[in-house]
Amino acid sequence: MYFLNESLILKQISEGDEKAFSEIYANYKPDLYRLVYKILKSSDVTNDTCQEVFIKIWEDRQKLTEVHSFKSYLLVAGKNHSLNVLKKVLSEEKRLSGFVQNYSDAHNGIEDKVQSDEYQSFLQSILATLTPQSKKVFQLCRQQGMSYDEAAENMGVSRSLIKKHMVRSMKIMRLAVERDLGIAFGFVLSTFFDFAEMDLLMIFA
Structure with missing residues (x-):
């Protein structure tokens, strides 16, 4: 899926639109999963970590109005959280x-x-x-x-x-x-x- 106006859907999410969030979740979850799996090498831990990243983004959704590329924002958040998880696991x-x-x-x-x-x-x-x-x-x-x-x-x-x-x-x-x-x-x-x-x-x- 390609979002013709990503800034609009991010604005909707920042205002609490759960449907818009579900759409962007479904679109970008595979990209996040691939990145996180490369770091953690475990499907179970990767799935848990992806869920935690999206939950954190939802909790901080007001910040999304300042995001220009959600994919970049998501992958940076995913990488940082994955490294923290890896440190904890080790x-x-x-x-x-x-x-x-x-x-x-x-x-x-x-x-x-x-x-x-x-x-x-x-x-x-x-x-x-x-x-x-x-x-x-x-x-x-x-x-x-x-x-x-x-x-x-x-x-x-x-x-x-x-x-x-x-x-x-x-x-x-x-x-x-x-x-x-x-x-x-x-x-x-x-x-x-x-x-x-x-x-x-x-x-x-």
């Missing part, structure tokens, strides 16, 4: 890695919550929900300490596929910690572990 992955590798030493500070054997059972119950390939990737990278490149060579797949499986596994693990332990994942990590700042160069590895 940070959570690194922290969760420490959580999994060191959980047996953490029980001193959380004896009133759970015992070490319960953490072992908890971890195994989460691993059982993963697909066989995701489970193997998790075991290689987080229980055997392999790098993404080493795991990719071991399994005969690409590094990007290994990374995709790990992103999905970390998301499942984080949600399970918050849901099943009844406490925020970030609270567990910040309370019982001390992690160095993430090397930002990891984002572009």
Whole structure:
């Protein structure tokens, strides 16, 4: 679809016209998806991120009257938000890695919550929900300490596929910690572990 008068439809959206917003969403969602997927390499995370970008644009719709090219505006917003999501995912992955590798030493500070054997059972119950390939990737990278490149060579797949499986596994693990332990994942990590700042160069590895 080509909008003959994009400035007009943006003005309508700025005034709260949901139909106009739906039209521009349908038109530009594919462009945004392609950009975000190149950065995040995960269809699930990409879909969530695209939704968040459009929600943010709707919330700040009054600014659209100053936009000359919605596509450029959308893609810049999508790139910035995707990089923020990537930083968060990588940070959570690194922290969760420490959580999994060191959980047996953490029980001193959380004896009133759970015992070490319960953490072992908890971890195994989460691993059982993963697909066989995701489970193997998790075991290689987080229980055997392999790098993404080493795991990719071991399994005969690409590094990007290994990374995709790990992103999905970390998301499942984080949600399970918050849901099943009844406490925020970030609270567990910040309370019982001390992690160095993430090397930002990891984002572009």
